[in-house]
Amino acid sequence: MAERKIRVLLAKPGLDGHDRGAKVVAHAMREAGMEVIYTGLHQTVASIVNQALQEDVDVIGLSIMSGAHIPICTKLMDMIKEQGIDNKLVAVGGVIPNRDIPALKEMGVQGIFPGGSYFTDIVEFIQKHAPGR
Amino acid sequence: MGVATYIKDEKDAIKEVVLQSGIKVKPVYTPNDLEDIGFDYQKDLGDPGEFPFTRSIHPLGFRSRNWTTRQYTGFGTPEETNERFKLMISHGQTGLNVAFDLPTQMGYDSDDEMAEGEVGRVGMAVDSLRDFEIAFKDIQLNRIGSGLTINAVASVMLAMYQSVAEGFGYQKAEISATPQNDILKEMVGRGAWIYPVEPAVRLIGDTIEYAMKELPRCNPVSVCGYHIRESGCTPAQEISYAFMIAFAYIDNVIARGHSAEDFVGRFSFNLNVYGNLWETVAKFRAARKLWARLLRERYGVRDEKALFLRGIFGGGGSGMTKQQPENNIMRGAYYALAAALSGAQTTALCSFDEAYTIPTERAALLSLRTFQILMDEIGLRDTVDPLAGSYFMETLTRQMEEKILEEMEKVEKMGGMVEAVATGYIQREVGRQAYEFERKLQSGEITKVGVNKYTEGVDMEVELHEYNDEWARLQIDRLRKLKQERDSHAVSQSLKALEQTARQKKNVMPCLVDCCKSYATVGEMANVFRDVFGEYKEPGIF
Numbered sequence: 001m002a003e004r005k006i007r008v009l010l011a012k013p014g015l016d017g018h019d020r021g022a023k024v025v026a027h028a029m030r031e032a033g034m035e036v037i038y039t040g041l042h043q044t045v046a047s048i049v050n051q052a053l054q055e056d057v058d059v060i061g062l063s064i065m066s067g068a069h070i071p072i073c074t075k076l077m078d079m080i081k082e083q084g085i086d087n088k089l090v091a092v093g094g095v096i097p098n099r100d101i102p103a104l105k106e107m108g109v110q111g112i113f114p115g116g117s118y119f120t121d122i123v124e125f126i127q128k129h130a131p132g133r
Numbered sequence: 134m135g136v137a138t139y140i141k142d143e144k145d146a147i148k149e150v151v152l153q154s155g156i157k158v159k160p161v162y163t164p165n166d167l168e169d170i171g172f173d174y175q176k177d178l179g180d181p182g183e184f185p186f187t188r189s190i191h192p193l194g195f196r197s198r199n200w201t202t203r204q205y206t207g208f209g210t211p212e213e214t215n216e217r218f219k220l221m222i223s224h225g226q227t228g229l230n231v232a233f234d235l236p237t238q239m240g241y242d243s244d245d246e247m248a249e250g251e252v253g254r255v256g257m258a259v260d261s262l263r264d265f266e267i268a269f270k271d272i273q274l275n276r277i278g279s280g281l282t283i284n285a286v287a288s289v290m291l292a293m294y295q296s297v298a299e300g301f302g303y304q305k306a307e308i309s310a311t312p313q314n315d316i317l318k319e320m321v322g323r324g325a326w327i328y329p330v331e332p333a334v335r336l337i338g339d340t341i342e343y344a345m346k347e348l349p350r351c352n353p354v355s356v357c358g359y360h361i362r363e364s365g366c367t368p369a370q371e372i373s374y375a376f377m378i379a380f381a382y383i384d385n386v387i388a389r390g391h392s393a394e395d396f397v398g399r400f401s402f403n404l405n406v407y408g409n410l411w412e413t414v415a416k417f418r419a420a421r422k423l424w425a426r427l428l429r430e431r432y433g434v435r436d437e438k439a440l441f442l443r444g445i446f447g448g449g450g451s452g453m454t455k456q457q458p459e460n461n462i463m464r465g466a467y468y469a470l471a472a473a474l475s476g477a478q479t480t481a482l483c484s485f486d487e488a489y490t491i492p493t494e495r496a497a498l499l500s501l502r503t504f505q506i507l508m509d510e511i512g513l514r515d516t517v518d519p520l521a522g523s524y525f526m527e528t529l530t531r532q533m534e535e536k537i538l539e540e541m542e543k544v545e546k547m548g549g550m551v552e553a554v555a556t557g558y559i560q561r562e563v564g565r566q567a568y569e570f571e572r573k574l575q576s577g578e579i580t581k582v583g584v585n586k587y588t589e590g591v592d593m594e595v596e597l598h599e600y601n602d603e604w605a606r607l608q609i610d611r612l613r614k615l616k617q618e619r620d621s622h623a624v625s626q627s628l629k630a631l632e633q634t635a636r637q638k639k640n641v642m643p644c645l646v647d648c649c650k651s652y653a654t655v656g657e658m659a660n661v662f663r664d665v666f667g668e669y670k671e672p673g674i675f
Contacts (some may be wrong), residue, residue, distance in 0.1 A: 015235035015251055017324015020364050021568050026675065032358075040671045041324045041654035042239070044247075066235065067600060072249045081369075095489055115455055116584065118575050 006130045007030060009057040011039040011048045011073050021093060021115065022063035027045045028119035032041065034126070045075045049083055057088065058130045064094040089129050093117065103118075136579055137409050152412045154530045156370035162524035171530045177504065181517040185508075185528065186555045187422040189476045194517030195508065196462070200472075201447060201479040201503050203230035203280055204497050209253040209604045212265035218272060226501060229272070229281040230445075230481055232256030232491075238325045240286045240659025243608035253604035256282070257490060260612045261289070261654045264389025265297040265477075274298045278309035280355070280445065285327040287314035290660050292645035297347065300650075309350040311401055314340055315357045317378045319565060320554050320669065322360035327659065330555050332666035333354075335638065338385035342392050343642035345396045352401045354382060355444065361559075362405040363451050369533060373540035374559060376427065377403055379548040383432065384549075386485040393432035394439060402444030406472045407452030407464075411529055414520060417446060417475035419533040446477035453488040457583035461485035473513040474520060480504065521671045559670030564674060610652065619652040627651045628661055635665040 007119045009028050011044055012019055016031050019041060026036045037055050039048060052060050060080070064072060091111030092104065101112050137158070149289035150158040159166075180194030191197055197484040204221060208214060218229055233256040242260050252258050257268060273633040274297075283290045291312045298308045315331040319326045326333065337354060344353035358375030363666055365375065379400055383393055404420070406413055427439035445602060449468040449608045453461045462485045472480045482500040484492035492500075507513045520526040554560070573579040580586050631644040648658050 013323075015239050015241075015247065015253075015325075015327070017319070019324055020564075021320075023564045023572045023674075024568045027564070028572075029674070036675070037675065066251065067254060068250045119139070119572070120575075 001125075003130065006034045006059065006126060007055065007057040008036050008059040008061055009039065009048070009052050010036055010061045010063065010128065011043055012041045012077075013043050013048060013062055014041060014068055016064070017041050019063070019066070020067055021061050025061070025063070025093065025119070025122060029123065029126070030124040032119075032127075034123075038112055039127075045072060045079060048076065049079045049085075051081060052080070052088060053085060056117055058132070059089045059126055062090070062092045062094075064096075065094060067095060069094065069096055070100060072121045073104055073109050074107060076100040077109070081120065087131050089131060091122075091125070093121070136141070136575070137412070138293050138579060151328040152368075152409055154367045154412060154533065154536045155414070156529065156536065158411070158525075158529075160605050162528055164524060166528045167562060170449040170528060172527055177531070178261065178521060184439060184440065184503065185425045186436060187418050187420040188431055188518035188521055190421065190443065190478070193519075194476060195331050195473070195514040196517070198478075199508055199514065200477055200504070201227045201278075203228040203479055203481045203499055204484075204500055205230045205232050205282065205481060205492070206550045208234075208256060208491055209258075209601060210607055211257055211259070214257040214268045215270055215272075218268070219675050221497070221501070222272070222277065224498060224501060225505065228278045228280065228479065229521070231268075231282060233281075233283050234258045235325070236364075237655055238283055238285065239665070240289075240327055241655050242657060243605060243654030244612055245656055248605075250605075255323040255598055258604065258608045259293070259597070260608060261615055262293060262296050262300070262649050263611065263615055263652065264608075265293050266300065269297055274303050275307040278311065281310055282314040284313050284316050284319045284323075284325055285333070286299050286655060286659050287312040288340050288642060289649070289655055291340055291344075291353065291646055292642060293347075293401050293649045294657075295646055305347060308348070309352075310348070311352040311355050312340070313357060313403065314354045315378060315403075317381060317550055317554050318357045318374075320671075321374070321559050322357075322364035326669045328662060328666040329669045330551055331386060332487050332662070333669065334381060334385055335553060336641070336662075337382050338389065339640045339642050340420060341386050341396055342391065342397060342398070342640055344392070347642075352377075352399050354399075354405045355401045356382070359403045359405045359448055359562060363448075365563045365565075365570060367401050367566065368405075368408065368412055369536035369537075370461060370540050370562075371424070372406060372420045372533075373537045373544065374415060374550070375404065376424065376537075377541055377553070378545045380431070381550045387432075394429070394436055397428055397432065397434055398436065398439035398441070400443075402446075403448075404444060404446045405448055405451075406446050406468045406475070406477070407449035408469065410471050410474075411525065413471040413531070415526060415529040415533045416532045417477070418518075418526075419537060421476075421538060421652060422530075423534055431669060443478060445479040445481060447479075447481040450483045450625075450635075453485065454581065454584050455488040456588070457483055458488060460583050461488065462499060462503075465500060466507075469503050469507055470513070473507055476518060509542075555672065557674045559671070560674045577653060615652060615654075623651040624653045624657070626649075626659055628653055629654070631658065632661045632665060635662060 093113040096114045138151045166501040178187045181189035356369035362371040421442040424442040428434040484496035486496045627648040
C-alpha cells in the first residue's frame with residue numbers, strides 16, 4: 001500500500017498579510033509530494049488549531065513576518081496541548097532572529113526556518129520529523 | 134530579487150541575458166536597432182515635458198525641482214512618531230510617509246482582541262483624532278505633504294487628516310495628503326484587506342470623488358505596482374497590473390457621471406525600483422509614455438497635465454537581503470541611481486536594515502543621505518533623461534512597452550482587474566513566479582551576492598526593533614480616557630449617519646469627517662462598514 005502523504009497545515013496567524021513566503025513554501029512542499037492546506041490570511045491561533053484538528057494534519061507550519069512569533073507560538077503550543085494534539089510537528093518560518101531560537105525550541109517548536117531557508121532543508125526536516133516517520 | 138538570468142559558457146563568458154520581463158539583451162546595439170523599431174523622436178519621446186512624456190513630465194527635470202524624499206516612518210505611539218517626523222524634516226526630508234500599525238490598517242482599535250501584541254509594532258497606532266493631533270503637532274500641514282500608507286480604511290484616514298488639519302486652523306484646500314488607498318493590490322500582494330471587492334472599490338471611488346470637490350491638493354489614490362512586484366511579478370507585469378487597477382478605479386468614478394478629465398490628474402503611482410538597472414529605467418520611460426497615451430485613447434483626456442505619470446518610485450525591499458545586510462547600503466545607492474535615471478519625482482529607499490526590522494534612525498538617515506549625495510554631489514540634476522537616444526535604451530524602452538501591453542491584454546481578456554483579482558488569476562500568476570524565482574535563486578541560476586555567491590564572512594546578527602508592551606498600555610489608556618470624555622451622543626449620531634449613507638451606497642466621506650471630528654474611533658467606523666459590507670474571502674489559488 002502506498003504510504004499516506006504527509007499532510008501540512010500552513011498558516012498565517014495574526015494581522016500581517018505578507019504571504020509571499022508562505023505561498024512559495026506551499027508550492028515547494030507540494031512539489032515534494034506533500035498535501036498542503038493553506039489557511040489564508042488573518043487567522044487566530046484558535047482557528048488554526050481547529051483547522052489542524054479538522055484536517056487531521058501531521059504538521060503545523062506557521063509563517064510570521066511581524067515579529068510576534070514568541071507570543072503567537074506560546075499560545076499555539078498551549079492550545080495544542082489542551083486539545084491533546086501536541087504530537088503534531090510544529091515549524092515556524094519568517095523574520096526570526098537567532099536569539100529567539102532557544103525560546104522557541106524550549107516551548108516545543110521543532111523546526112525554525114528564518115527567511116532565506118532552503119526548500120530542501122524544510123522538506124527534509126518535515127520528512128524526517130513528521131509523526132509516524 | 135529581480136536580477137536577470139545569465140547563460141554562460143565554460144569560460145564564464147555570457148552567452149545570453151534574459152531580463153525578468155522576458156526580454157533578451159543583445160551584446161551590442163547599433164543605429165540599425167533604432168531603424169528596426171522605426172524609432173521616431175517626436176512620436177516615441179518628445180521633448181521633456183511634452184507628450185508622450187517618455188523623457189520627463191517636467192521640461193527641465195531635476196534642474197527645476199529636486200526630488201521629494203519620503204522615508205517611511207512611524208512606530209509605536211503618536212508621540213514617538215511625531216519626534217521622528219520632526220527629526221527627518223530637520224535633516225532635509227521634504228515630505229512624510231506615515232507607517233501605521235497593523236491593527237490600524239485592519240480597522241481594529243488598540244483594545245481589540247485582534248490587536249493583541251501588534252499595537253505600535255510596525256507603525257504608529259491610531260485609534261482616534263486625538264492620536265493624529267499628537268502625531269502631527271507642530272508639522273506645517275500646508276507645506277509638508279503626507280503619504281498615508283493605509284488602504285482598507287484609507288477613507289477613514291483621509292477624513293482624519295482633513296479633521297486634524299482643520300482643527301489646527303489650516304484650510305482643507307491647502308493640505309496635501311496621498312493615502313495609498315489601493316485595495317486591489319492588497320488583495321494581490323500585501324494582504325491588508327477587510328471588505329469584499331465591490332464595496333472596497335466603491336470606497337476608493339468615494340475618496341476620489343470627494344477629493345475632486347473638497348481636497349484640491351490631495352492625491353486620493355496611489356496605485357501600487359510596488360507590492361505586486363514585491364510579491365513576485367515581473368517589471369512589465371508591475372506596470373500593466375498597476376494600470377489595469379487604475380482603470381478599475383477610474384471606471385468606478387466615471388460610472389458616477391464624472392469625466393475622467395476632471396480627476397485622473399490626481400492619480401499617483403507607487404512603483405518599485407530594484408533589479409536590473411536598464412530594465413528599471415526602460416520600465417519607467419515606457420510607463421510614462423503608455424499612461425499618457427492610454428488615458429488619451431481610452432478616456433479621451435486632453436489636458437496634458439492630467440496625463441502625467443506621477444508618483445513615488447523607490448523602495449526596493451525585495452532586493453535587500455538579511456544576509457550581509459551592510460551590502461544593502463550599496464544596493465540602495467544603485468537603486469537610488471536607477472530612480473534618478475528614471476526621472477522619479479518623489480522617492481524613498483528601503484533602509485539597509487529593513488530586510489529584518491523597522492528602520493533604525495541611523496539607517497533611515499543613511500538612505501536620505503544617499504539621495505542627497507546623488508543629487509548634490511555627483512551630477513544627477515545636470516540634464517534631463519541622460520540616457521535618451523541610446524541605441525540600447527530606446528530599443529529596450531520599446532520592448533518594455535510591448536511587454537506591458539501584452540500583459541494588459543491578458544487581464545483585459547479576463548474581464549478587467551476586478552474580475553482577475555476576484556477569481557484569483559493575478560494571485561496565482563504572481564505566486565507561481567515567486568516560487569520560480571526562489572527556486573532559481575536556490576539552485577544558483579540567479580545570482581544574489583552574499584546569498585548564493587560570495588557568502589563568506591560578514592554576517593550580522595538580526596536585531597528586531599524592540600517591541601514595547603508599554604505602547605499598547607498607553608494607547609489603551611488614552612482610548613479609555615477618550616471614551617469617557619467625548620460626547621457619546623454626538624459619536625453615536627455620526628456613526629448612525631455613516632451607516633445609513635453606506636447602506637444607501639452614497640459617498641461616505643462627509644460622514645467620515647463628522648465621525649472623526651466627534652472622536653469616533655477607527656474601529657467604530659471600520660465596524661460600521663463591516664456590518665454593512667461584510668468581509669472579503671480570499672479565492673483559493675492552488
